[in-house]
Amino acid sequence: MTVVYNLDQIKSAIDFESLIASQEAGFVAYSEGRVDVPPVGYLGFPEVRGDCHIKYGRILGSDYFVIKVATGFYDNPSLSLSVGSGLMLVFSQRNGRLEGVLLDEGFLTDMRTAVAGAIAAKYLAPKQVQRIGIVGTGVQARMQLDMLKQETDCREAVVWGRDRAKATEYAEEMSAKGFSVEAVDGIRNLAATCNLIVTTTPSREPLLLASDIRPGTHITAVGADAEGKQELDPDIFAKADIVAADSRSQCIDHGDISHGVRSEVIDPTTLIELGELIKNRNLGRTSGNQITVADLTGVAVQDIQIATMVFENLQFKHAKG
Amino acid sequence: MTVVYNLDQIKSAIDFESLIASQEAGFVAYSEGRVDVPPVGYLGFPEVRGDCHIKYGRILGSDYFVIKVATGFYDNPSLSLSVGSGLMLVFSQRNGRLEGVLLDEGFLTDMRTAVAGAIAAKYLAPKQVQRIGIVGTGVQARMQLDMLKQETDCREAVVWGRDRAKATEYAEEMSAKGFSVEAVDGIRNLAATCNLIVTTTPSREPLLLASDIRPGTHITAVGADAEGKQELDPDIFAKADIVAADSRSQCIDHGDISHGVRSEVIDPTTLIELGELIKNRNLGRTSGNQITVADLTGVAVQDIQIATMVFENLQFKHAKG
Numbered sequence: 001m002t003v004v005y006n007l008d009q010i011k012s013a014i015d016f017e018s019l020i021a022s023q024e025a026g027f028v029a030y031s032e033g034r035v036d037v038p039p040v041g042y043l044g045f046p047e048v049r050g051d052c053h054i055k056y057g058r059i060l061g062s063d064y065f066v067i068k069v070a071t072g073f074y075d076n077p078s079l080s081l082s083v084g085s086g087l088m089l090v091f092s093q094r095n096g097r098l099e100g101v102l103l104d105e106g107f108l109t110d111m112r113t114a115v116a117g118a119i120a121a122k123y124l125a126p127k128q129v130q131r132i133g134i135v136g137t138g139v140q141a142r143m144q145l146d147m148l149k150q151e152t153d154c155r156e157a158v159v160w161g162r163d164r165a166k167a168t169e170y171a172e173e174m175s176a177k178g179f180s181v182e183a184v185d186g187i188r189n190l191a192a193t194c195n196l197i198v199t200t201t202p203s204r205e206p207l208l209l210a211s212d213i214r215p216g217t218h219i220t221a222v223g224a225d226a227e228g229k230q231e232l233d234p235d236i237f238a239k240a241d242i243v244a245a246d247s248r249s250q251c252i253d254h255g256d257i258s259h260g261v262r263s264e265v266i267d268p269t270t271l272i273e274l275g276e277l278i279k280n281r282n283l284g285r286t287s288g289n290q291i292t293v294a295d296l297t298g299v300a301v302q303d304i305q306i307a308t309m310v311f312e313n314l315q316f317k318h319a320k321g
Numbered sequence: 322m323t324v325v326y327n328l329d330q331i332k333s334a335i336d337f338e339s340l341i342a343s344q345e346a347g348f349v350a351y352s353e354g355r356v357d358v359p360p361v362g363y364l365g366f367p368e369v370r371g372d373c374h375i376k377y378g379r380i381l382g383s384d385y386f387v388i389k390v391a392t393g394f395y396d397n398p399s400l401s402l403s404v405g406s407g408l409m410l411v412f413s414q415r416n417g418r419l420e421g422v423l424l425d426e427g428f429l430t431d432m433r434t435a436v437a438g439a440i441a442a443k444y445l446a447p448k449q450v451q452r453i454g455i456v457g458t459g460v461q462a463r464m465q466l467d468m469l470k471q472e473t474d475c476r477e478a479v480v481w482g483r484d485r486a487k488a489t490e491y492a493e494e495m496s497a498k499g500f501s502v503e504a505v506d507g508i509r510n511l512a513a514t515c516n517l518i519v520t521t522t523p524s525r526e527p528l529l530l531a532s533d534i535r536p537g538t539h540i541t542a543v544g545a546d547a548e549g550k551q552e553l554d555p556d557i558f559a560k561a562d563i564v565a566a567d568s569r570s571q572c573i574d575h576g577d578i579s580h581g582v583r584s585e586v587i588d589p590t591t592l593i594e595l596g597e598l599i600k601n602r603n604l605g606r607t608s609g610n611q612i613t614v615a616d617l618t619g620v621a622v623q624d625i626q627i628a629t630m631v632f633e634n635l636q637f638k639h640a641k642g
Contacts, residue, residue, distance in 0.1 A: 002408075002424050004325050041362045041375060043386060050417050054362060054375060054388065065364060067375065067390060069410065071417030081416050087323075089390065089408070096371050096392030096406050101422055103323050 004101040005314055013313040014111065016150050019306070020122075023115050024278045026305035029059045030247065031275025036060060037300045049074040055300040064090050064099065064311070066304040070109055084109075088307040100311040108310065112302040114143035116246060116274070117198055117220045120294035121151045123277045123284040124244065125196045125218040129154035132179075133194030135187060135207055135231070137161035137170040140200040140222055145174055148196070157181045158190045162201075188212045199223055199231040206259075210235035215289045222296050224256045232256045232293070238265040241290040242283075246274050247299045255297040325422040326635055334634040335432065337471050340627070341443075344436050345599045347626035350380045351568065352596025357381060358621045370395040376621040385411050385420065385632070387625040391430055405430075409628040421632040429631065433623040435464035437567060437595070438519055438541045441615035442472045444598045444605040445565065446517045446539040450475035453500075454515030456508060456528055456552070458482035458491040461521035461543055466495055469517070478502045479511045483522075509533045520544055520552040527580075531556035536610045543617050545577045553577045553614070559586040562611040563604075567595050568620045576618040 005013075029035055041054030050073035058065035070086035077083065088108055090100035102108065129152045134141050137159060145157055157179045161167035167183035174181045184190050191197065191212035199208060201223045208219065210233045223231045237243055237260035245251035248271050252261055260266035274294070277283050285292055326334075350356055362375030371394035379386035391407035398404065409429055411421035423429065450473045455462050458480065466478055478500045482488035488504035495502045505511050512518065512533035520529060522544045529540065531554045544552045558564055558581035566572035569592050573582050581587035595615070598604050606613055 004422070036364065038362060038364060041359060041377065043357065043359060043377060043379065045414060045417075048415060050414075052377075052386070052412070052417065054377065056362065056364060056373075056375065058364065065373070067373075069388060069412075069419070071412065071419075073415075073417035076416050079416055081418070085417050085419060087410070087419055087422075091373070091390075091392065093366060093371075094369060094394075095397050095400055095402050096366075096373065096394040097402070098390070098392075098406060098408055098424070101325070101408075101424075103419070103422075 002098045002101060003318070004103065006103050007105055007107060009314060010102055010104050010107065010310055013310045013317065018309055018313065019115055020119065020150070022305045022309040023112065023302060024119060026059070026301040027119070027246065027275035028278050029275070030299055030301040031273040031279070034060050035301050045073070055303055057300045057304060058093060059301065059304060062308070063093060064308050065093050066090055066307040068109070068300070068303040068307070070106060088303060090307050090311045100314070102307055102310060108306045109303065110139055110143055112306040113140060113222060113296070113298060114147040116296050116302060117144045117222060118147040118151045119274065119278070120220045120244065120296065121148055121196060121218065123281060124242065124292040124294055125152065126216050126285065126288050128288070129196045131156040131158055131194040133157070133190040133197040134159045134200065135190065135197065136200035136223065137163065137166040138200060141170060142174065144198045144200055144222065145179065146177060149178070152196070154196070155179050158194055159183050160187050160190045191217070201231055202229060203231050204228055205230055206233040207231050208236065209233045210239055213239060213291060215291060218285070218292045220294045220296065221256045224254070224295070225297050227254045230256060230259050234260040234263045234265050236293060239291050240293045242272065242285065242292040243270065244272050244274055244277055244292070244294045246296045248273050250297045250299065251295045255295040257295045323419045323422060324639070325424065327424050328426055328428060330635060331423055331425050331428065331631055334631045334638065339630050339634065340436055341440065341471070343626045343630040344433065344623060345440060347380070347622040348440070348567065348596035349599050350596070351620055351622040352594040352600070355381050356622050366394070376624055378621045378625060379414060380622065380625060383629070384414060385629050386414050387411055387628040389430070389621070389624040389628070391427060409624060411628050411632045421635070423628055423631060429627045430624065431460055431464055433627040434461060434543060434617070434619060435468040437617050437623060438465045438543060439468040439472045440595065440599070441541045441565065441617065442469055442517060442539065444602065445563065445613040445615055446473065447537050447606065447609050449609070450517045451477070452515040453478040454511040454518040455480045455521065456511065456518065457521035457544065458484065458487040459521060462491060463495065465519045465521055465543065466500065467498060470499070473517065475517070476500050479515055480504050481508050481511045512538070522552055523550060524552050525549055526551055527554040528552050529557065530554045531560055534560060534612060536612060539606070539613045541615045541617065542577045545575070545616070546618050548575045551577060551580050555581040555584045555586050557614060560612050561614045563593065563606065563613040564591065565593050565595055565598055565613070565615045567617045569594050571618045571620065572616045576616040578616045
């Protein structure tokens with residue numbers, strides 16, 4: 001029997017501990033080569049600036065495989081609709097039966113992306129986070145900061161956005177969630193006081209400059225998930241002691257890291273993967289002065305793991321009545 | 322709002338006239354190049370002889386796009402489960418919203434495959450069908466014969482299967498559906514009295530021989546949907562006056578036609594597509610003595626059209642209350 005769950009049910013099934021444990025296990029499986037993730041399926045709708053991506057795969061030997069469909073229709077706001085939508089499908093690896101339909105409307109993708117930021121901070125952020133700097137004012141800007149509550153006690157944040165009004169709105173909204181947030185003009189002013197920075201924009205040119213980065217800073221770059229996107233000055237990689245990638249091959253292909261590789265400031269053999277870092281914490285930050293960078297492009301194993309975790313939690317609730 | 326429909330609701334939403342009209346329109350759109358159908362996604366489960374195919378695409382400028390997931394797990398019968406399963410997803414081409422989830426468990430794929438057989442018969446079968454010959458005893462053997470009711474008055478049928486007991490069971494079952502069905506030993510005996518033959522097996526070697534085919538016979542070959550499969554003696558193509566393909570490129574790649582092309586009994590430039598035949602009936606049978614063949618490998622536009630039709634019918638019912 002296929003069970004269909006809606007967004008409210010899905011939200012009720014997330015607890016942070018299972019989430020981080022399952023996501024970490026997923027990154028480890030990915031780095032150990034224990035996943036089968038075929039190429040992403042794509043359908044384009046140029047006439048309405050829309051696209052549809054189908055990401056799917058499995059961790060070998062686990063119970064379920066997952067297919068995720070994500071759409072992005074960039075003219076939707078003019079129709080009073082959000083840009084993104086989608087769902088996740090959970091199938092049995094034993095008999096191919098469709099077990100669960102998660103009508104998450106893109107929420108689980110946002111959530112797994114935000115958790116990856118928290119995981120990067122867990123292994124790479126300095127022990128004493130002075131202030132958290134958020135570049136961008138969208139959904140990920142909100143979720144990344146919110147999720148960092150789980151990995152640091154710091155509640156001081158600074159936000160920068162191209163649109164000052166949106167940054168102010170962001171500051172007000174996140175202040176209500178327990179942070180003290182200041183909106184600043186100029187990313188330089190953000191980098192000057194923050195030693196944990198998360199960039200969350202769809203920028204196509206460097207926003208954060210190497211000259212602005214202080215020793216001891218960790219940067220998580222979330223925005224560059226496709227060719228042509230870029231948030232970091234490639235010279236940041238030259239200054240960095242540790243550069244981590246969610247997927248080495250993918251970050252070299254189209255992450256912020258790709259720009260560093262192309263300008264030859266990154267030696268690809270020095271890159272470490274998040275899954276390697278999780279397995280061996282010694283690969284992470286070892287001193288308060290190091291500069292570290294995590295480049296997150298998004299991998300299907302994150303979808304596989306969050307869908308499986310949510311589905312299993314919902315089944316368990318269901319069984320308990 | 323996403324609406325989820327189960328198998329019973331889906332079955333209730335099919336009427337033959339809309340079905341054949343929408344399938345014909347789909348084949349025409351395909352042959353006119355008005356579709357965008359990316360390569361099929363694939364995930365394999367060799368440890369349990371399973372596979373998963375993701376077929377998707379759109380007719381340019383229509384209201385919806387469709388993603389179909391179909392699984393086949395060939396050890397399932399030992400778990401008392403059917404081999405195939407799956408679902409279809411209907412999305413808006415305008416805003417990317419998931420409009421409908423059709424939990425059809427593979428039924429719509431069987432149905433669109435059977436309708437394609439009826440369409441092939443509509444344009445290629447002789448006016449006077451003496452007897453219908455069915456090769457194979459599975460789901461398609463049943464659905465193809467049942468669907469032919471819509472295109473011919475003939476109710477006399479002959480069935481051949483490797484397993485005589487299954488052929489007898491088939492004959493009993495289809496007799497209850499208004500046919501007079503005889504199970505025969507040897508396909509030669511079937512070809513000797515039938516001038517409309519449908520082959521529906523997963524055979525990997527020729528079953529139907531050229532020497533057994535009489536003038537005036539139409540053959541629809543449904544089984545060869547992947548490399549290595551074959552139901553027809555390639556010399557049948559040498560005898561044939563008209564050879565039609567659902568998809569020229571696909572049939573040349575892996576349909577029964579591929580064996581004819583490889584043995585050089587088919588000149589690929591003489592092939593016609595079902596969509597061309599539907600647009601221009603003159604390309605079809607013009608005399609009672611012609612031998613005609615339709616090779617059906619299955620194209621995503623069939624899935625797109627059946628899912629859209631069912632979804633629209635269900636929405637309409639819904640709206641009426």
